[in-house]
Amino acid sequence: NPTLAHNYLELSKRVSNAAQSSATIADRAVADRAATEYRRLTGRWEAAVAEIRSLKDFARFLLPPAYEDLQAAARHGPVIILIASQYSCSAIIVPTSGEPHHVPLSSIALADLNNLKERFIGAIRHASRMNPTEPRNDLIVLLRIVWNEIMLPIVNVLENVLKLKRHSRIWLCPTAAFTSIPLHAANPFLLKADRSREPCLEDLYVCSYTPTLSALVRSRQSTGAGKGMALLAVDSELELVDKLVPATASRTSIFGDAATRAGALEALESNTWVHLACHGKQDPAQPYHSHFVMRDEHLTLLDIMEKDIPHAEFAFLSACHTAVGDKETPDEVIHLAAGLQFSGFKSVVGTLWEVDDSVAKHVVEAFYKYMFHPKEEGVMDCTKAAWALNCATHAVKTKVPLEQRMVFIHIGV
Structure with a gap:
């Protein structure tokens, strides 16, 4: 209903302008007239909101979500x-x-x-x-x-x-x-x-x-089977992951000099799952500028959101970390992972602090073994991620020290 939308926007502007101008009026008579006009506009604005709420799917317009x-x-x-x-x-x-x-x-x-x-x-x-x-x-x-x-x-x-x-x-x-x-x-x-x-x-x-x-x-809406995996890295971890992904799954591997911003975006667009083995940095001042470090330039959350990846299912942020000891360290990567979830990924595994690549690979390997078990079926189900991570961290207790097991967390479905 474009007419109703236009009417609501116009009334919102007029109510806002009336409120701001009345605050600066010193003359009592003029102030009274301004207050009367403000109440009249507010009444019209409330009527427009009530009309919008009478439309299908708009009952909670401008209201907080109901508990139900x-x-x-x-x-x-x-x-x-x-x-x-x-x-x-x-x-x-x-x-x-x-x-x-x-x-x-x-x-x-x-x-x-x-x-x-x-x-x-x-x-x-x-x-x-x-x-x-x-x-x-x-x-x-x-x-x-x-x-x-x-x-x-x-x-x-x-x-x-x-x-x-x-x-x-x-x-x-x-x-x-x-x-x-x-x-x-x-x-x-x-x-x-x-x-x-x-x-x-x-x-x-x-x-x-x-x-x-x-x-x-939001993450629960329309989860389905994965249709392909993008493997992006600036190190050697991809070889390990590549062996564990079912042979039936298509995959796009980008590493070394090919791990560019443009290459990463193209791979994300054509796959539903992604494994990122590269550094990531949260930007507390400009959250949309939080980024993954590629060979040429940063791949930002804004890049990913603007690309619109409608079928994004699962992301594993393996070595995405900030330096240990940063003032914001415990917050940062959980929010980078949460940012990916807001960008459309329904299920995300991230890390809370710096990962020691030599021992973390044991967690990565165990995770994908549980994720794709039995491997022969080749089913890519992002809702198994939390269970697979729980099993993996239990399985590697004798190989991986405590702080490198608890660094991995799951966000989403």
Whole structure:
């Protein structure tokens, strides 16, 4: 209805202009007339909005989404929104059906989260200089805190109130200071009386992240089978991945001098899956300028969004990292991965900090083995990614140190 759209836009401009001009009028009589005109325009604007809301699919125009619509995000498992403020920290669990559950996190405060973030940065930097066989005691202490003070109260509700079965999927939706904490890696690191391990979060559930409920709802729309894979890299990792992709899947490999911005965009356009083994950088000031480093020039999120890849399904950001110790390090790559999800990819695996290529290849190899099992069937199903990553990180425990297992996260469906 172009006439209604034009009318709404014109009235919006006039209401805005009237509000701005009335604020600068000193004469009382003139101000009263301006206020009357403002109320008249506002009434017409409200009538136009009401008419738009009467149209099919526009009932929520200019309104926040209804809870019932957002609950669609939890169709395949609960979504846990973590909220931090100067007043309190808490979680809201959106279950598959029924009302949301509020979980107070009374043992932790905003200052504690900021302190945890700094301690994680230090522990990860320290671990990167350690021998792979040395115990990561600093990290173990921190992950125990994450378990006891953040995730355990949430797990108690999932188990005892929602009766969620083991190995079900859950989605973590961290906000504010929680975005800096590797919540998925929460672990009590305790032994039972029989010397068996107390289960950690990833023993109990298959964890994914989502930047928002709406992003997860959008990602669920029209997922299908993958139709081809683009392999983009500036190093040797592609050879490993190439061997693990089913022979039935078409693929486009771009590496070395051929890994250009134009070549990458062309490969993305003609494939539904992508494996990126190259550096990535988040731009906090201009998020659309966040980019992957190609041979010639940067491939930005804006480039990918403008290209319009309607059939984008899955992306694995293998070595996309920023330097360990950057002030924004824990936030950056999760948001670069989330940016790809906003660009249309329904399922994304990313890394939270720098990846050690020599050990990360074990995770990559295990991931694709589970992703394409049984390989003979050649099915490319992006909804298996969270499960495959969970299996992979469990499978490589003896080969890969703790900080290089917990670096990988899954976002989306």
